Amino acid sequence: MDTFPLFEPESAPVKPSPPAVVAFDLSLTASGIAYRDGTTTTVKTRSADGDRRLLQIAEAARIAVGGEHLGLGPAPDLVVLEDIPQNSFAAKPISMVHGVVRSVLLEAGVPYALVTAATLKVYATGKGNGDKTAMVMAAYKRAAREFPDDNQCDAWWLWVAGLDRLGASPVELPKAQRDRLDKVKWPEVGR
Template sequence: MTTTQPAPAATAATGSRPRILGLDLSITATGFALPDGSTGTFKGPWKGDWRLVAIKTAVAGHADAIDLAVIEDLPTHAKAAGITGMVHGAVRAVLLEAGVPYALVTPATLKAYATGKGNADKTAMAIAALKRAGREFGDDNQCDAWWLRAAGLDQYGAAEITVPQAQRDRLAKVAWPELAEVAS
């Protein structure tokens, strides 16, 4: 597992800030952004379906410490197929069992929130993170997970970055769950 440390501003105590986990799910390299802003990529030596168990276990290890998971959804044309769909199923099951709500953000919506363009490439996403937050990441999985967490924080009134209103408006396309009141 590789990780990067949060920017100093991301670790400041904020009282009632929701604890959000950003997840860019993949069977080979799942990117994550923890509630403190640190990011990483979950990789392992496991083979085949055992990777599903490893990813599920890793997410379950954080379930008690989060209020919401924000997950990059599958592209519309791939919703019913493939191993990534199996990863989504395993992770969603863990979250449901733990009582943790989650929001699904399509890749196009995430890209539009981060860059203003729904068809932005990985480089544009990384440049936007560098420009808006001074953040650099070990890989694009971490970058996407960080943007997912940023979108969740923005949606629930605890934004750590500022994006133009037109980009924020893209978050209206997401079915955001209601969060229980977060303890201070």
């Protein structure tokens, strides 16, 4: 019987897992969500449901964020929210939605960042006054992505911004556009 020396295979270097980011474009009627893998959805609510819509949005946020406390695996490293618009009729209802979603994030222990609409527009399109069409066109140009509505498109761009901040951008953007993210107050993210 021949004997062969035992060779231990060299272990491959362990690659760090990519950061996990979830993003929300919040609204009382139609909130866009971008999940960890970049897929998107819109949570639509009915005005006839009144404040119960807040519970629907909170549940969608819990599912999107997951977390060990829910038995859904690890929570994301970062959540990115479009900030509450200032001086807008929509500010009041969006503030209520922010309150319930932020409480979900606090319960899950997930750090989050707030990105103003103007900052997001400059980041995505290079122009602070870019409209919804410009955001959609930028997503198509940079990643061949199409969305059924602008809520999902904005959520996706927030997701891209979060990944970019964590050094894992899925798209390439000019430095001037990427530098716009320096205006955001980013939380410390432990990886």
